[in-house]
Amino acid sequence: MKMGSKVENGGKDEDGEGLGWGSSLPVPSVQEMVRNDSKTIPERYIQKHEERPLDSQMCQVSFEIPIINFSLLANGDEEERGKLDFACKEWGFFQIIDHGVADEVLTKMKAAVEAFFALPLVEKQKYAMAANDLQGYGQGYVVSDQQKLDWNDLMFLMTLPNKYRNFKYWPTTIPGFKEAVEQYSEQIQKLTCEIFANLSILMGMERNGLEELHGEMKQGMRLNYYPTCFKPELVLGVSPHSDASSITLLLQDDDITALQIKHDGGWVPVKPIPNAIVVNMGDAMEGWSNGMYKSIEHRAVTNAMKPRISVATFVIPAEEAEIGPLEPVLQNSCSPKMYKNVKYVDYLRYTLGGKMDGKSSLQLLKLESE
Structure with a gap:
């Protein structure tokens, strides 16, 4: 797919092609x-009654998702690796602490996001998504003029490898924006590699098993802004969905609880x-895990008091990578194969071709008997 103008200082290749994964229709800034x-x-943002974030949908039992001490994990602590295995099997979500990413790096990343969304609309629109690409400022997963919309604005940037960075979408008027994103990106990549090393061992492979499966591993960042809403019970910041990535790492505001995950039939x-x-x-x-480690449906709610930002970093396999149950997993679990082998780019285009709809995209991967 051709982007509107030639990529400068980076991008997919010399003739200025975009990612080629899909596109999203332009909608007004929330x-x-x-x-x-x-x-x-507006009516398009008011969710159907069954989709609204109602108290009755919340888990009746008080849950807290697992916490992993990254320092212990990186030092080979078997007990912590067991906790990781439990977290991925039972929850699909966990929080990592003692991860070694300096507070300053996290603070600068959050400040960069806040600074971008503080720009006047006319300035932000200079970085708007092209009609046939997903990078830039706008909204995601908007595929029709009829669907309900989420109560957020976003900026999506490819951050790794460097050659995929399209700097026409990186704001140049914000001092330190590029440096903040680069520093954070580099630190997140280190965390990713260590998490993959431990998951590889748990899945019966060598430490570099998952990295090799990814091929040319990519990293994309979604910078999110959730405005306040005077009736937050009518809207959703992000509709329920699972991520098409291998894993996602989220940096969020410390003082606003908005992310919710589906667990035991309720929202936690x-x-x-x-x-x-x-x-997650x-x-x-x-x-890859034949369903041993499940992707989990999650959503974000809004509030009436304070806007919220977050940074979701997606770890993305190479387009030619194959997604399907790994032999060591099948051997160790003695379970039948429940998922097809699908080329990753085909799966990615399939998911990006529709609106966010729970885990409906997984049907493309599952075998008929599932």
């Missing part, structure tokens, strides 16, 4: 709508731990 009229919610709020990073399994990992 941030701007709230700024102009905070007491009106993920209370932020200051400077922790939330990690993606659909690719579910396929």
Whole structure:
């Protein structure tokens, strides 16, 4: 797919092609709508009654998702690796603490996101998504003029490898933006490699097993802004979905609980731990693990008091990588094969071709008998 203009200082290749994974229709800025009229919610944002974030949907038991001490994990602690295995099997989500990413790096990354969304709309629109690409400022997964919309604005950037960075989408008027993203990206990549090393061992492979399966591993960042909503019970910041990535690492505001995950049939709020990073399994990992590590449906709610930001970093396998149950997993579990072998780019295009709809995309991976 051709982007509107030639990529400068990076991008897919010399003739300026975009990612080629899909596109999203342009919609109005929610941030701007709230700024102009905070007491009106357009009909397209009011969720159907069964989709609204109702208290009755919350888990009746008080749950807290597992916490992994990254320092112990990186030092080969068997007990901590066992906790990781439990977290991935039973929850698909966990928070990592003592991860070694400096507070300053996290603070600068959050400040960069805040600075971008503080720009005037006319300035942000200079970085708007092209009509046939997913990078840039806008909204994701908008595929029709009829679907309900999420109460957020976003900026999506490819961050690794360096050659995939398209700097026409990186704001140049914000001092330190590029440096903040690069520093954070580098630190997240280190965490990713260590998590993969431990998961590889748990899945019966050598430490570099998952990294090799990814091929040319990519990293993409979704910078999210959730404006306040005077009736937050009518809208969703992000609709229920699972991630098409192998894993996702989330940096979120420390003082606002908005992320919720599906567990035991109800929604569990993920209370932020200051400077922790939330990690979740993606659909690719579910396929590779033959369902041992499941990707989990999650959503974000809004509030009436304070806007919220977050940074979701997606770890993305190479387009030609194959997603399907790994032989060591099948041998160790003695389970029948429950997922097909699918080329990753085909799965990615399939998921990006529709709206967010729980785990419906996984049907492409599952065998008929499942």
